[in-house]
């Protein structure tokens with residue numbers, strides 16, 4: 001099966017390179033911290049409206065959803081790129097072009113891919129291409145840490161039963177996520193009576209209790225098979241040097257690529273924290289994030305889909321991507337059995353840092369690659385897209 005797009009499409013895509021670059025720069029100026037993507041969502045919707053792409057709506061998870069020829073179709077292909085970045089900034093962040101690179105926090109993850117999705121969606125609509133499945137283009141919220149996959153969750157809740165394929169434009173074209181790492185993230189708060197360090201000596205100290213709990217959690221053996229990890233990421237608490245600490249707080253997480261193992265660790269966590277409660281200590285646990293592991297995905301459909309992505313990437317970029325497991329927007333569709341992949345349209349480095357950059361020339365390979373992956377969902381109904 002060839003992924004070689006016809007000459008006209010390749011020329012059209014090449015002709016949009018400058019526009020793509022301008023759109024990436026413009027989007028970089030519209031900040032979108034996880035859980036505060038409103039501004040960027042409004043920008044994307046307005047851009048569709050002003051570019052002759054009607055029908056985009058913002059849902060209550062701040063996803064911008066653009067359905068394309070979904071009427072009468074029982075099966076959907078969902079194509080997403082996330083709007084949020086890991087940066088809390090609400091003022092535009094620095095952007096500079098230097099020696100063929102574009103630098104800005106979030107420029108690659110996921111702004112470049114978002115701009116690609118928008119231009120490809122417009123191209124499909126302008127050409128009135130007829131898809132084999134109903135198509136949902138989604139500029140989605142909440143992919144990064146505290147977003148807890150809010151946007152992807154909402155799409156799967158709403159359309160899950162109809163979803164046949166799912167692709168997220170995320171990261172570079174050198175890597176492709178094809179397997180879920182699930183995670184459970186907790187905030188744990190411990191409260192004790194505390195008191196004066198000298199006159200109330202003997203009262204329980206929340207920091208000491210937290211240390212003991214951390215030690216106990218670190219004493220647990222992870223199950224064998226797959227990879228299961230845990231981590232205490234931050235601790236805080238106490239009042240002063242001469243106060244028996246009354247409160248302590250920590251952030252703790254488990255990760256696993258095996259569903260049963262993640263469940264087992266979560267069970268042990270419950271047992272352990274309730275043992276501390278039985279000692280008369282107030283232990284509050286709050287789940288900050290829960291990302292599911294793999295569900296029952298049809299292995300043949302999934303590997304056939306991965307093969308297509310590998311072949312298309314090899315054609316346009318010269319190399320098939322490396323396949324990885326990870327925690328991405330695909331976790332949610334995977335958990336309900338939908339074949340999914342996550343791949344991007346550029347190369348660059350420094351994702352999640354303020355030094356992030358993308359290689360501008362690489363977009364000339366990534367743009368036709370992602371276009372081909374979208375038009376793959378149109379192959380049967382629109383003859384001649386591929387040569």
Ligand SMILES: [Zn+2]
Nearest residue numbers: 109110170171
């Ligand atoms: Zn991302």
